[in-house]
Amino acid sequence: MTTAPRTTAHGEAGGDGASRTPPAGGRAAKSGRASGGRPPRRRFGTEAVTGYLFVAPAVVLFAVMGLYTIGYGFLLSFASWNGFMPHWTWVGLDNYADLLWRSPIYAPRVRSAGLNTLWVMISVPLLTVLVSFPLAILLGQARRMQSILRSVFFLPYVTSGIAVFFAWQYILQPDGAVNLLLDQLGLGSLQQPQGWLGNPDTALPTMIVVTVWGHVPVAMLLYLTGLQTIDRSLLEAAELDGAGWWRTNLSVVWPLLRPITAIVVLLNLRDSLQGFQTFLVMTNGGPGDHTNVLGLEAYSLAFLKQLRPTLGLASALGWLLFAAALVLALINLRALRSKT
Amino acid sequence: MTSIPLAGRPDKRTRRILARTVVGLLLAGYALISVYPFLWMISAAFKDQLEVVSGGHLIPKNPTLDTLIDTWNKLHFFDFFLNSLLVTLYTVVLTLVVYAAAGYAFAVLRFPGRAFLSRMFVALLFVPGVTVMLPIVLLENEMGILGTHWGLVLPFVNGGAPLSILLMTGAFNAIPAELRDSARVDGAGEFRIFLNIYLPLAQPALITVALLTAIPTWNEYLLTRVSLNDQSTFTLPLGLQTLAAENVPHYNNLMAGALIVVIPVVLLFVCLQRYFVNGLVGAVKG
Numbered sequence: 001m002t003t004a005p006r007t008t009a010h011g012e013a014g015g016d017g018a019s020r021t022p023p024a025g026g027r028a029a030k031s032g033r034a035s036g037g038r039p040p041r042r043r044f045g046t047e048a049v050t051g052y053l054f055v056a057p058a059v060v061l062f063a064v065m066g067l068y069t070i071g072y073g074f075l076l077s078f079a080s081w082n083g084f085m086p087h088w089t090w091v092g093l094d095n096y097a098d099l100l101w102r103s104p105i106y107a108p109r110v111r112s113a114g115l116n117t118l119w120v121m122i123s124v125p126l127l128t129v130l131v132s133f134p135l136a137i138l139l140g141q142a143r144r145m146q147s148i149l150r151s152v153f154f155l156p157y158v159t160s161g162i163a164v165f166f167a168w169q170y171i172l173q174p175d176g177a178v179n180l181l182l183d184q185l186g187l188g189s190l191q192q193p194q195g196w197l198g199n200p201d202t203a204l205p206t207m208i209v210v211t212v213w214g215h216v217p218v219a220m221l222l223y224l225t226g227l228q229t230i231d232r233s234l235l236e237a238a239e240l241d242g243a244g245w246w247r248t249n250l251s252v253v254w255p256l257l258r259p260i261t262a263i264v265v266l267l268n269l270r271d272s273l274q275g276f277q278t279f280l281v282m283t284n285g286g287p288g289d290h291t292n293v294l295g296l297e298a299y300s301l302a303f304l305k306q307l308r309p310t311l312g313l314a315s316a317l318g319w320l321l322f323a324a325a326l327v328l329a330l331i332n333l334r335a336l337r338s339k340t
Numbered sequence: 341m342t343s344i345p346l347a348g349r350p351d352k353r354t355r356r357i358l359a360r361t362v363v364g365l366l367l368a369g370y371a372l373i374s375v376y377p378f379l380w381m382i383s384a385a386f387k388d389q390l391e392v393v394s395g396g397h398l399i400p401k402n403p404t405l406d407t408l409i410d411t412w413n414k415l416h417f418f419d420f421f422l423n424s425l426l427v428t429l430y431t432v433v434l435t436l437v438v439y440a441a442a443g444y445a446f447a448v449l450r451f452p453g454r455a456f457l458s459r460m461f462v463a464l465l466f467v468p469g470v471t472v473m474l475p476i477v478l479l480e481n482e483m484g485i486l487g488t489h490w491g492l493v494l495p496f497v498n499g500g501a502p503l504s505i506l507l508m509t510g511a512f513n514a515i516p517a518e519l520r521d522s523a524r525v526d527g528a529g530e531f532r533i534f535l536n537i538y539l540p541l542a543q544p545a546l547i548t549v550a551l552l553t554a555i556p557t558w559n560e561y562l563l564t565r566v567s568l569n570d571q572s573t574f575t576l577p578l579g580l581q582t583l584a585a586e587n588v589p590h591y592n593n594l595m596a597g598a599l600i601v602v603i604p605v606v607l608l609f610v611c612l613q614r615y616f617v618n619g620l621v622g623a624v625k626g
Contacts, residue, residue: 050530051451058442058501059457065498066464069475076475083478135370138363145367151613152371155378158609161559162577163598166584167377170384170591177380180396213373221617245359274468277562295470302474303566311474318471325466 077315082307089309095316106313113292117273120208120293125268127212128219129261135216136223137249150224157217165281168210172196197283200290207291211278215271219264226260227253266332273325294321381602384595392592411583411596419572420579421600423489424558427575430493431557432550435500440546443508444534448520458505465502469562477566487569496557504549511545512538547615551608558605576601 077095079088094102099110139149156164171177174195182190192199196206230253238248276295279285285292285300298321302314384392386403411417445451446458476495480486485494515538523533539546561577568574574582580597583589609616 047449047530048451051445051449051454054441054445054449054534055457057438058461058505061438061494061498062461062464062501064479065476065495066467066472066501069472069479070467072475072479073471131370135367138367141363142367149367149371150617151610153374154609154613155374155606158555158605159378159559159602161601162561162580163381163559163601164377166580166594166598167381170595171377171380175396177376177398217374270466274470276470281561295468298470299473299562302470303477314474315471318468318474321468322466322471325468329466 073315073318076312077319079312080309081311082305082309083311084307085309088312091312095312096320099313099317099320109289109292109297110294110317112289113294113297116204116291117293117295119204120211121269121272123208124211124215124272125265127208128215128268129264131212132216132219132264133223133254133257133261136220136227137253139220139224140227150221153220154217156214160214161277162281164214165210165278169197169282172206174198197291198287200287203283203287203291207279207283210282211272211275214278215268218267222260222264223257226257230256262332262335266329269328269332270325273328274321378602381595381598384592385599387592389590389592392590392595407592408596408599411593412600414593415579415583415597416571417576417579417597417600420574420576423573424575424577427489427492427496428554428557430489431496431500432553434493434497435504435553436546436550438497439501439504439508439549440539440542441534443505444512444538446505447509447512448517448538449530458509461501461505469499473563473566476563480567486567487573489573491567492560492564492575495563496553496560500549500553500556503552507545507549507552508542511542515541544615547612551612551616554608555605559601 076088078090078092080091080095081088097103098106101107135153139146139153142149172195173179174193176195178196179191182188192202197203234252234256235248238252243251274295276293276299279291279293279296280299283291285296294317298314298317301310301317379398383398383400385408386405387400388402388404388407391400391402442461446454472495477486480491485491519537519541520533523537528536559577560575561581564575564578565581568578571582576597580594580601583594583597
């Protein structure tokens with residue numbers, strides 16, 4: 001046993017049991033030969049059965065909660081239904097057409113929500129990287145307090161949810177803490193008398209800042225672990241060559257951490273495209289749809305339209321989001337591959 | 341190298357001290373930004389109605405526990421708290437059982453369709469939550485579990501599949517196969533190997549998965565909001581929502597409620613953060 005190469009020993013520990021499944025034996029023999037001349041496995045059948053038993057709960061759950069619902073949603077996107085009528089009305093691609101250009105009610109809403117989403121998708125990943133990369137570098141240099149600071153920086157992630165969004169709402173009020181702070185800093189002219197979420201011009205940028213605040217922790221942690229994998233001698237060599245602190249970080253560390261940046265950007269793009277909980281809780285799209293995003297639009301089409309037949313539209317919008325996410329993921333994956 | 345004039349040293353030292361101070365200040369600055377909303381949350385939770393409306397100061401002038409007690413009693417927060425605890429507990433336990441087994445199969449066992457199945461679970465990561473939420477609600481309505489806690493737990497468990505499977509597979513892969521081989525020689529069956537050898541060795545990963553499941557479940561609001569109707573089944577985020585939905589939101593009560601929601605996860609994180617950090621790192625490398 002101990003002389004067996006690890007690749008074959010791994011997960012193929014067989015050969016000591018009695019053979020009961022001749023058909024499987026053929027395949028086992030083939031794979032046994034392919035992986036380096038081990039005697040043919042004879043317990044393949046039992047191992048496969050055990051394998052299926054072990055994945056069965058996950059697969060069953062996925063079949064019901066995943067596959068079924070995905071298929072159902074896909075079909076529904078070609079139908080018109082309000083959730084109460086006994087039958088769906090098949091409308092073909094009408095829902096998609098209505099959302100994208102045809103309907104005078106929904107198309108403009110989707111367009112403006114799409115524009116807002118685009119702003120979020122551009123600024124959130126950018127700002128998150130701009131904040132979390134330097135933060136990770138600085139934290140990596142802190143000697144004492146590092147783990148305490150890391151925990152503090154992590155609070156926004158741990159508590160991410162309705163409670164914290166209410167707290168933000170509270171401090172962004174007209175007489176809230178943010179306006180107060182600006183006043184105390186002598187920046188009273190920046191105060192927002194309508195509140196930061198009440199003014200249509202500041203609402204979306206404010207929501208972007210809150211979102212970034214919530215996304216920085218994970219990004220920072222990823223950068224921090226990336227930093228730990230960098231070879232110390234590289235940094236020392238750069239220093240010997242006369243590179244200063246800025247130069248080292250910008251020309252050595254930043255390029256080395258590019259794969260991490262790709263992951264951070266992908267995670268943030270996905271969340272910006274699909275996430276809407278912050279928006280639902282803090283502004284519900286307001287004031288006047290200035291913070292309406294596509295995820296929120298799909299959610300309200302699905303759940304907040306009472307008896308109007310918008311469920312098919314909601315599904316169609318969900319699928320458009322899915323398609324966009326997939327395209328983004330593929331582009332990002334390609335970028336990641338070409339750089340590493 | 342030795343020719344550096346001695347006079348240069350103090351200069352270098354002050355520069356280093358200066359640099360360290362700047363770094364410290366920047367870090368402290370961002371730490372303040374991180375906790376800023378929480379400071380005001382705590383502040384408001386200890387103010388009474390009059391004081392919170394007058395606003396303008398962080399430290400309450402006459403701090404009172406009445407607001408917290410009042411909020412706790414007013415909306416049956418204890419019931420909500422128990423509901424949250426139950427939903428989170430069920431979700432975590434079920435996640436651990438289901439995906440530890442699946443991870444073991446994907447990492448250790450060989451069976452036809454293994455690669456396909458494991459890829460399928462990872463692909464699930466890209467399906468937007470909002471796309472499946474509506475079908476889930478409709479399906480649960482048919483099944484008669486809409487509005488029950490199981491109606492929340494099952495989709496939550498399924499939603500955590502990609503990350504949990506990724507983490508568990510990675511952890512089981514890291515365990516040397518020789519252990520399994522020698523256990524087989526000693527006559528141990530697959531199930532015993534899994535229970536007695538692999539599970540104990542993968543304990544850090546199990547804790548990570550538990551934590552990564554517990555935190556979002558505790559905070560979940562979107563599906564919960566459209567699933568639960570009966571107040572006796574409400575979880576804490578929904579209880580908080582009902583507080584906010586009052587005509588004039590009383591921010592001292594609302595922040596007290598928010599504090600009640602936040603404290604348990606913060607405690608959990610502080611106790612187990614070591615696993616959390618390592619786990620996220622493992623998830624990304626995997």
